[in-house]
Amino acid sequence: MKEKILFIAVLVLGVGLGFFGWKEWKSRSNNEPVFVEEWSKASLRDTKNREILLGSIPGKLKLVYFGFSHCPDMCPRALLDMSAAVNELGEEGKNLTPIFISVDPERDSPELLAKYVKQFSNQSLVALTGDKPTLDALQGAFGAISKKVSNPSVEGGYTVDHTVFLYVLDDQSRILATFPGGMEGKLIAKEVKRFL
Numbered sequence: 001m002k003e004k005i006l007f008i009a010v011l012v013l014g015v016g017l018g019f020f021g022w023k024e025w026k027s028r029s030n031n032e033p034v035f036v037e038e039w040s041k042a043s044l045r046d047t048k049n050r051e052i053l054l055g056s057i058p059g060k061l062k063l064v065y066f067g068f069s070h071c072p073d074m075c076p077r078a079l080l081d082m083s084a085a086v087n088e089l090g091e092e093g094k095n096l097t098p099i100f101i102s103v104d105p106e107r108d109s110p111e112l113l114a115k116y117v118k119q120f121s122n123q124s125l126v127a128l129t130g131d132k133p134t135l136d137a138l139q140g141a142f143g144a145i146s147k148k149v150s151n152p153s154v155e156g157g158y159t160v161d162h163t164v165f166l167y168v169l170d171d172q173s174r175i176l177a178t179f180p181g182g183m184e185g186k187l188i189a190k191e192v193k194r195f196l
Contacts, residue, residue, distance in 0.1 A: 031177065033170070033172075033174035033175060033176050034174060034175040035172070035173060035174050036141045036142060036169070036173050036174065036175060037141065037173070038137055038138050038140075038141040039054050039055060039138070039141065039169065039173040040054070040055040040173040041055070042054050042130075042134055042137070042138055043130070043134075044101065044128035044129060044130040044134065044135075044138075045110050045128065045129055045130055046110065046126065046127065046128055047110050047111075047113050047114035047117065047127050048110065048114070049110040049111075052126075052128065054128075054138075054173075055173055057097060057099065057126060058097060059095060059096060059097030059124075059171070060095040060096070060170070060171055060196065061095060061096045061097070061168055061169065061170055061171075061176075061192060061195055061196065062096070062097045062098075062099050062167075062168070062169040063082050063085065063086075063096055063097070063098045063099065063166055063167070063168055063169075063188070063192070064099045064101065064142070064166065064167040064168075064169055065078045065079070065082065065098075065099070065100055065101070065165075065166050065167075066101050066102075066103050066139055066142070066144050066146065066162055066163065067079075067100060067101075067102070067103065067162060067164075068102050068103055068104035068107070068108055068146075068160050068162070069102065069104070069107070069108050069112060069113060069116040070104065070107060070154065070155060070156070070159065070160075071159075071160070071162075074164045074181050074182070075100075076119075077181070077182060078164065078166060078181055079098070079100060079117075079120045079125065080120065080185070081166075081182075081183060081184060081185040081188060082098040082100075082122070082125070082166065082185070082188070083098065083120050083121055083122035083125065083185070084184070084185020084186065084188075084189075085098075085185040085186075085188035085189040085192060086098060086122050086124060086189075087121075087122070087185070088185055088186050088188075088189035089189050089192070089193065089196070092193065092196050093124075093189075094124075095196050096192060096196070097124055097126060098122060098124060098125045098126070099125075099126045099127075099128065100113075100117065100125060100126070100127045100128070101127075101128050101129075101135070101138070102127070102128065102129040102135075103135060103139065103146035103160055103162050104160050105129050105130060105131060105132055105135060106156070107155075107156055108129045109129065110129060113127040113128075113129060114127070139163075142167055142175070143163075144162070144163040144165075145162065145163055146160050146161065146162035146163070147160065147161045147162070148160055149161050164180070164181030164182075165178050165179060165180050165181055166178065166179045166181070166183070166188070168191075168192055168195060170195065176195050177191060177192075177195070179191065
């Protein structure tokens, strides 16, 4: 029962963080693009343990989500919705690169992320990890947060609370839009299409 209550609390916190982040974005005047300098300079490791400069990832647009592989619900949902959005766009989906950035570098090695993303159908999905200082700086630049929370009942003895919204970036490292976690792929595709 205690685990169920903790699970519900983490779920509510994650959805709440995503909703308030989305509301903050929506409240900005004119939804002007926001340049993310860290994206243009930072490097992370991909599932083959190669150092990747984020600004060099191909695609006219990127759909970015911060999460972790041990996440029980919101992360798998986000990755499924991201894949669905790419598929919904059809031929135009080639211009949208879905990117999953782990906020749990202790557990999410490149090898583990490689196994994790195989569960999702989209072959263009890019999964990345890195050292904590780089990940923290990158999250800060997006206005995202994550926090390690002790939970002896799960693998590793902890979980990670994190914001659950998705970011649309253009090829100039600018955030064009944010979407709350749980937004269906079809609706994401409809919104993204405005920028393609």
